[in-house]
Amino acid sequence: MTNKHPDFISANWQDLPKTSLPEIAMLGRSNVGKSSFINTLIGRSRARISQTPGKTQTINGYHEQTHVLIDLPGFGYAKIGKSHRENWQRMCENYLLNRPNLVGIFHLIDIRHSWQNVDLDLTSLISATDIPCQVILTKSDKQTNNQNLKMKNYYNKSLSGLYLKPSPVIITSAKDKTGFDQIKQLIGVWIDEASSKE
Template sequence: MDSQALTAPKYRDAQFLTSASRLSQCPEDSGWEVAFAGRSNAGKSSAINSLTKNHKLARTSKTPGRTQLINFFSLSEQQRLVDLPGYGFAKVPRAVKEEWTRQLENYLAKRESLRGMILLMDVRHPLQPFDQQMLDWALAANMPVHILLTKADKLKKGPAKNTLLKVRSGLAAHAELVSVQLFSALKHTGHDELVAVLNAWLTDTSVYEEDEEEFIDEAP
């Protein structure tokens, strides 16, 4: 693995790379990437823009066509952030949603460079059916998930903390793979915790060492 991948990325340097509507259009499947997923009203673009301190990087759109795109942002030659299409309120035909679901599942199941998922949920409405579907996909693939309970500024500290503890408790059985935090793009709170998770996923080489050991063990 390229030594660049050992260096924590500078999120301010994030640049738009490309958009894809299906797996075959995605960038070369090398290096490491982390996907951001969430319902269309979860504040996903705001979180990415807040993280990178670039309010124009991840743009929102109300047009159905844009909601179907997987957007890639480069941090370095070997590190990327991925903005997965979110929906929930998108008024599109059932067939379009079914195709979107197929392509999303295809990406999550087959993208070898995907190191983990940042799953965003409105702190006032966590663990909706779509959120659970994303969790199920990730857990089935043994993929780590870090949940951002967004718009934490919309609640007072007590209720926000109670929601955090409730969500953590509900997912305690998956604690090895799933972590949870409060986040506010508006107040710029929760960045340090998010960055720590991203840095670990985008710089930890142990996963490749484990792969190499498995390959050696399987060799005749």
């Protein structure tokens, strides 16, 4: 049976359960495909997705065998009231800056768009956390391989200076599952790195 509910859910980072399992967080603009990315990783439709931006409004945790995938609300959706939006953003920031078992961040960016201010702001936040981060270009099924290659080069050229330890972007599609073998490998590396530091 498909479980549509997260294993834990919180509207306040301080109320999150204290778990010793490593956590991996999905970060990005509203509607970029964070929840879909989690569903593809899990192989089941567990995280709620929507055509309408602003779907994920809490910090949601999905347990896998060795780690927990964290679905965060999206940044920068104008139609959600300003105070509401600021609350979510503060919640995400607090989570990212203070969660002791957070071992990796995926920064998701829609492959069809060039740098947006919200994403540039997120690069500063990510650098402040000192946690390994990988840039993911999502929705690659929505345009041609040539267009994707162009955007990949565009992003790769700009990464140094924006992130502390940039590695080349990974192109993904939650629809045709492009890129997910590499994503799973990277999660394993992050978990190993974190455990060797303990």
